[in-house]
Amino acid sequence: MSYKKRSAHGSDSSRRYIHIIRIIEVLMVVMSFVSIMVYFSVKPDFSASQKENAHLIGVTYMTMNNEFYGIVNEQINHRVEAQGDNIVLRDPTLSVERQISQIEEMLDMGIDALVVTPVDASALTEVMKKAKSRGVKIVVVDTELEDPELADVTIKSDNYNAGKAIGQYYCSKHPEGSRVVVMTHDEAMSGRQRVQGFLDAVSQNEKTNLVGEIPCEGQYEIALPGLEGFIQSGKEFDVVFCLNDFAALGAATALEKYGMLDQVELYGVDASPDAKALINEGRMQASAAQFPTRIGTEAADSLYALLNGETVPGEVVVPVQVVTKANVASFTIDRWQ
Known part of the structure; x- marks a missing residue:
């Protein structure tokens, strides 16, 4: 059995190819290293919609089928976004069972505060007690709970x-x-x-x-x-x-x-x-x-006062006017x- 001797030209080509591959590998390692250094040397840009230790606010009205609640929520949502916090909105569509389930879900998500319009004033008592035991700030809007003491503040029309x-x-x-x-x-x-x-x-x-x-x-x-x-x-x-x-x-x-x-x-x-x-x-x-614009604004003000550890009145009553x-x-x- 005999073997052909490789030509010098073929051997040189192989060496050049391997050399190029190694250069590419070295460049990739260097680029990865530079990317990692840049990531850890430059702080992330936390914009108005994202910040470190952002609060999570849970919101559930009776229904979003009524434009009134949409207006209230606009005021709260604008404030939450401006503060760089996050909001979770759920629509129970007038089902108290669904509202309780949604609040339970929000508690599992770790909400810091809850804005709620009770579908049923008395049926939310137990889940409100659970929220309060976890230190969740409770802001009730438009109506009130059967036990108003469960709310940190109730904001409603007269x-x-x-x-x-x-x-x-x-x-x-x-x-x-x-x-x-x-x-x-x-x-x-x-x-x-x-x-x-x-x-x-x-x-x-x-x-x-x-x-x-x-x-x-x-x-x-x-x-x-x-x-x-x-x-x-x-x-x-x-x-x-x-x-x-x-x-x-x-x-x-x-x-x-x-x-x-x-x-x-x-x-x-x-x-x-x-x-x-x-x-x-x-x-x-x-x-x-x-x-509703004023109710939403009052709710947002009270919400952030509570989150900042400030004392707020237990009830804010917005006057009405006959049209x-x-x-x-x-x-x-x-x-x-």
């Missing part, structure tokens, strides 16, 4: 006086009394308070008769068929009071369907853009204006106040 002011306005227009239907949401403290305020005011006139109460959860899609069913029952009425304007819009749709919108008076709470448009047209009589055709032009009709 819900009782919202209903009462509408009831007083109604009575001033109807000393002769009338037949009233009330659309309710008993699970929410805010709903109960508004309805109670209205009933307390109208009860001062013995000629005013409450002819029906219709549960609607403050929702358009529940209020509409609820009032339709009442109309179909044949019971006569002259006035509808709704705990909020979202329900009032459902009531307005039902009344319009049966040709009654220009005959039955309609009252609500919120002074939402749609309600103000109806008031301006003379198709809704009055609504008690809430100020009628006489003063609706002083409000921006197509926007929330």
Whole structure:
């Protein structure tokens, strides 16, 4: 067996190739080393949306199906972003079981604070106690817990006086009394308070008769068929009071369907853009204006005061204002106040 001797030329080519490969390998090692040095010598850029030891804020309203909560959340979200913290928003869609599950999830995530609008004022007691035992700051907005002591601060409209002011306005227009239907949401403290305020005011006139109460959860899609069913029952009425304007819009749709919108008076709470448009047209009589921008701002201020270890009042009550055709032009009709 014989072997051919490799040529010198072939051997030189192989050596050059191997030499080039080694140079490339050395360059790659050097580049990796430089990258590592740069990474550890230059501090990370923590922008307004990212900082060291950022707070994690959990947020859950009753539902995001109501624009009111979107306005409140805008104010809180802007502040959280400006502080370089992080927000976790969950929508329980009016399910208290889902809201409890979402809060449990947020606690497992390690939230530092919780902004909450309870779907059911009493059902959140145990999960609120759990959050408090972990040192989570609790900011309740729009309504309140059955046990307000569980909240570090509750920020809400003057819900009782919202209903009462509408009831007083109604009575001033109807000393002769009338037949009233009330659309309710008993699970929410805010709903109960508004309805109670209205009933307390109208009860001062013995000629005013409450002819029906219709549960609607403050929702358009529940209020509409609820009032339709009442109309179909044949019971006569002259006035509808709704705990909020979202329900009032459902009531307005039902009344319009049966040709009654220009005959039955309609009252609500919120002074939402749609309600103000109806008031301006003379198709809704009055609504008690809430100020979600201010509520959201107050919530954000209280939230960061708590996170900074400051003392805050246990309750912040934002006044309401009755909006009628006489003063609706002083409000921006197509926007929330």
